[in-house]
Every structure is written in structure tokens, then in C-alpha cells.
Amino acid sequence: MSGNAFSLKDIGDIQNDVLDEISQAGSLQVLEELRVRWLGRKGIVQDxxxxLGTLSKEERPVAGKVINELKDAVKTALEVSANGFQASETIRRLNDEKIDITLPGVRRNFGRIHPITKAMASILEIFIELGFSVKEGPEIETEYYNFEALNIPENHPARDMQDTFYVNGGWVLRTHTSPIQIRVMENNPPPLRFIAPGKAFRSDPPDASHTPMFHQVEGLFVDEGVHFGHLKYILDVFAKKMFGEKVRLRFRPSFFPFTEPSAEVDISCIICKGKGCRVCSRTGWLEILGAGMVDPEVFKAVDIDSERYTGFAFGMGIERIAMLKYGINDIRLFFENDKRFLDQF
Ligand SMILES: [Zn+2]
Known part of the structure; x- marks a missing residue:
């Protein structure tokens, strides 16, 4: 196939040669080179x-047909070979990517129950076993339910702007869960035995033991003949179930506007068993809650006859309980959403 002269017989030989060459091509790149050489704009077939013009009129159509057949044959052979290379390339890549089942897996991040929720659930479970029901109430309260009905008068320090988040129009973010007691007593005659868990809010600057939002559980027991002994028994059962059978309770006289008499309640230190350590400030005791007998003024506000009925109430901070139970020394850890901390529970 040198120069312009060629014969139909030459083309037949050439076709066999080029098809051989294609079948022996070692890569897609070689096939591409063959395609350009044969079928390209300046390729051999085009040449x-x-x-064709150099041939006689009779030869021309026959030669044209033979050349087109050559072109089709080369084109088909190139395509078939290229497909073969692509298929084996795909297989090779799949082999490279195949899953090695001996490698460690990618660990999924499963959620966990927050330590506050966990502590809350343990507390509720204990009181539910003791026959208490669970009541809830709104987090945005009127000043009446948050203060007045609980015998906290206008000039009481608890109503100070510094402690309370005031919302427009006589509403506050409840500073404790005690308003739930009032709401339940207003709508239900004694006997009453319930606990009221929930969030409470105070505008304290955050530190190791204060956050502007925290959780409380309050309890209320109202019936004929309820006395301080019942309160001590219930709290003793609670403390032992929560912190262990060896825990002892101590009641210290205190003051709350809505109970009379009132007490701060301590448990014997669960770290040093009462000997005195850093956690209990060397006292051997840890304060866990406040309690007392419902003040007759509170019964008056909800129209319960305080001559006939008596009751006790108690309230505790869930964070405080969780910190003691799980050995946490800074309340802010509960709310920083640090997974390294939360994963420990
Ligand atoms: Zn201690």
C-alpha cells in the first residue's frame, strides 16, 4: 500500500493484518493509536x-465497496476489543475495591440515655413503686402559681429579679416544680400522692453547682393523719434504694415558705461512708433535698381543709442526685454535650 497504487487483492491482505494487530493490542491506548492510524481523518482508509479517483470507472464502485467493508471491519474490531478492555478494567477495579471482611468495621454512633434522664427515671421508679403517681405542669407559670399560692409573698427574696426569669405580662419561667402541687391540689380532692418532675429556671450565673436551667422532682402526700414520721419513712426508703442500703438520713431544721416545719435532708456520705472526705467537706454528710409538712397557708390557697388534712412535701434537684450517684463534680458537664462525657453513662 505504498503510494497511490493499490489493488483489491492488497486490501484483502491488509484487512487480515490490521485485524490481527487489533486482536493483539495490549491496551486501550494501543487500540486508540490503531484507530487514529486507520480510521482517523488523515488515516489509511481515508487515503x-x-x-479512488486514480482507478478506472469500472473499478471504482467495486474498490469503494471493498474499502468501506475494510473500514467497517476495522471499526467493529476496535469496538469489540475496546469493550473487552473496559470490562476487564471494571473487574480489576471491583477486585481492588472488594470488601476485606477482616478489617475492623466503622462504628456507628448510637445515642445514649442522658445521665439526667437516667437519674430522673431511677427516682420516678422508686416513688412509683411506693404508690406515687406522676404529674406535670407548664414551664412558663403565672406569678400566682410560682409564688403567691406557695406562700411566697411579694417582698420575699426568692422573687428577686436576680433569681427569676420574668416573662412579659406577669409570667415567669417557673423557678421550681412546686406550682404543679398547687395545680393538682386545686383540681383534685385529697387523698393525694404524686411526684412532679420537670425543668426549673433561675437566673443564677453558671458555676460548678449552678446552671440557669435544671431539673427537680417534687413530691406531695396529702391525707388524713399524715405526719412527719411518714415523711421520714418515705425519704428513708428512697435514699436507700437510690444510694444503697447502708445510707443513713439526717434531718436539719430549715425554712421554706410552703412547709412548716421544714428540714434539709442529708445522706451519710456515699464516698467516705461518713468518715469525712473532700466531697462531703469533711462533714460526713451530703445534702440531697428539702422537705417538710405542708404549710396550712398553702392548703388555704387551694381550699383544702387543713384541720382535716395534713401532708408532706419534698423537693430535690435531679442534677444534685445524678452528680452524687455518678461521681460528677461539675453540673455544667451535663449541658455541654461533650460526647466523651456522655458516653460514660
Ligand atoms: Zn465524704
């Missing part, structure tokens, strides 16, 4: 077609 043949240009030279």
Missing part, C-alpha cells in the same frame, strides 16, 4: 478513498 484509500481519496485515491
Amino acid at each position: 484509500y478513498l481519496k485515491n
Whole structure:
């Protein structure tokens, strides 16, 4: 196939040669080179077609047909070979990517129950076993339910702007869960035995033991003949179930506007068993809650006859209980959402 002269017989030989070459090509790149050489704009087939003019009128159509057949045959052979290379390339890549089942897996991040929720659930479970029901109430309260009905008068320090988040129009973010007691007593005659868990809010600057939002559980027991002994028994059962059978309770006289008499309640230190350590400030005791007998003024506000009925109430901070139970020394850890901390529970 040198120069312009060619014969139909030459083309037949050439076709066999080029198809051989294609079948032996070692890569897609070689196939591409063959395609350019044969079928490209300046390729051999194009050259043949240009030279058709040198043939006689009779030879021309036959030669044209043979050249086109050559072109089709080369084109098909190139495509078939290229497909073969692509398929084996895909197989090779799949092999490279195949899953090695001996490698460690990617660990999924499962959620966990927050330590506050966990502590809350343990507390509720204990009181539910003791026959208490669970009541809830709104987090945004009127000043009446948050203060007045609980015998906290206008000039009481607890109503100070510094402690309370005031909302427009006589509403506050409840500073404790005690308003739930009032709401339940207003709508239900004694006997009453319930606990009221929930969030409370105070505008304290955050430190190791204060956050502007925290959780409380309050309890209320109202019936005929309820006395301080019942309160001590219930709290003793609670403390032992929560912190262990060896825990002892101590009641210290205190003051709350809505109970009379009132007490701060301590448990014997669960770290040093009462010997005195850093956690209990060397006292051997840890304060866990406040309690007392419901003040007759509170019964008056909800129209319960305080001559006939008596009751006790108690309230505790869930964070405080959780900190003691799980050995946490800074309340802010509960709310920083640090997974390294939360994963420990
Ligand atoms: Zn201690």
C-alpha cells in the first residue's frame, strides 16, 4: 500500500493484518493509536478513498465497496476489543475495591440515655413503686402559681429579679416544680400522692453547682393523719434504694415558705461512708433535698381543709442526685454535650 497504487487483492491482505494487530493490542491506548492510524481523518482508509479517483470507472464502485467493508471491519474490531478492555478494567477495579471482611468495621454512633434522664427515671421508679403517681405542669407559670399560692409573698427574696426569669405580662419561667402541687391540689380532692418532675429556671450565673436551667422532682402526700414520721419513712426508703442500703438520713431544721416545719435532708456520705472526705467537706454528710409538712397557708390557697388534712412535701434537684450517684463534680458537664462525657453513662 505504498503510494497511490493499490489493488483489491492488497486490501484483502491488509484487512487480515490490521485485524490481527487489533486482536493483539495490549491496551486501550494501543487500540486508540490503531484507530487514529486507520480510521482517523488523515488515516489509511481515508487515503484509500481519496485515491479512488486514480482507478478506472469500472473499478471504482467495486474498490469503494471493498474499502468501506475494510473500514467497517476495522471499526467493529476496535469496538469489540475496546469493550473487552473496559470490562476487564471494571473487574480489576471491583477486585481492588472488594470488601476485606477482616478489617475492623466503622462504628456507628448510637445515642445514649442522658445521665439526667437516667437519674430522673431511677427516682420516678422508686416513688412509683411506693404508690406515687406522676404529674406535670407548664414551664412558663403565672406569678400566682410560682409564688403567691406557695406562700411566697411579694417582698420575699426568692422573687428577686436576680433569681427569676420574668416573662412579659406577669409570667415567669417557673423557678421550681412546686406550682404543679398547687395545680393538682386545686383540681383534685385529697387523698393525694404524686411526684412532679420537670425543668426549673433561675437566673443564677453558671458555676460548678449552678446552671440557669435544671431539673427537680417534687413530691406531695396529702391525707388524713399524715405526719412527719411518714415523711421520714418515705425519704428513708428512697435514699436507700437510690444510694444503697447502708445510707443513713439526717434531718436539719430549715425554712421554706410552703412547709412548716421544714428540714434539709442529708445522706451519710456515699464516698467516705461518713468518715469525712473532700466531697462531703469533711462533714460526713451530703445534702440531697428539702422537705417538710405542708404549710396550712398553702392548703388555704387551694381550699383544702387543713384541720382535716395534713401532708408532706419534698423537693430535690435531679442534677444534685445524678452528680452524687455518678461521681460528677461539675453540673455544667451535663449541658455541654461533650460526647466523651456522655458516653460514660
Ligand atoms: Zn465524704
